[in-house]
Amino acid sequence: MKSRSVILMLTLGLSGCATLDRESCLSADWQLIGFNDAVAGREARRLEQHRDACKEYGVVPQIDQYLLGYDRGIPRYCTAINGYTAARDGKTLNPVCNGDPGPVFMRGFELGSVAYKQVVLLSDAERRLSALRTDQRADVRDLNDKRQLLVADGVASATRSFLLHELEELQHNIRLRTHQITQQQQTVQIERRYLMDLEADLRRQL
Structure with missing residues (x-):
């Protein structure tokens, strides 16, 4: 099986936080650990991380047992639904499924991947709507501030004229953006509805 080919990779070493604590190392069921790593979609070279974690406790991983469990766990991970979920979430293709279960996962x-493209379109539409709303709130605050300045005592006529001009411009921008927000809300609803229909259709094909 594929995992046998990774034994040579275990000497490469991987950095990071300890994968197992003292108790886990001392009572380790290496076949179960391998199985769990595979089911989680981790590469078999994670065993090197386990080796580093357990080294200070004088525990050496049982490679054969780990790989035995790993080989049993891979088919549990490399399913069509897991492949779909990974791609839908924008993740890259997991190399652990290059073996026998690969076609199903692929x-x-x-x-x-088809669903993810629509997820991106929906996300872009939502970001656009959020930006429009943010700009609208800023202009409304600015409009209110300038209205207060306009009616304040002691405002020079030149300043009042300038404020009136800015108020007109803000009101125009707010009216225009209100229309844009309504249109963008409709776009988001359309994209979201299409994603739901698309996913329902794609899941039927799994």
Whole structure:
């Protein structure tokens, strides 16, 4: 199986936080640890991290047992639904599914990639709507501030004229943006509804 080919990679070493604590190292069921790593979609070279974590406790991983569990766990991870979910969430193709379960996982990944494109479109539409609302709130605050200045005592006529001009411009921008917000809300609703319909159709193909 594929995981056997990674034994040579275990000497490369991986940095990071300890994967196992003292108790886990001393009572380790290496077949179960391998199984759990595979089910989580981790590469088999994670065993090197386990080796580093357990080294200070004098525990050496049982490679054969780990890989035995890993080989049993890979089919649990490399399913069509996991492939779909990974791609739909924008993740890259996981190399752990290059072996026998690969075609099944890849089928799901391809369908999930279609969904992800629509997720991106929806996200872009939502960001645009959020930006419009942010700009609108800023202009409304500015409008209110200038209205207060306009009616304040002691405002020079030149300043009052300038404020009136700015108020007209702000009101125009607010009216225009109100229309844009309404249109963008409709766009978001359309994109969201399309994503729901698309995902329902794609999931039926898994």
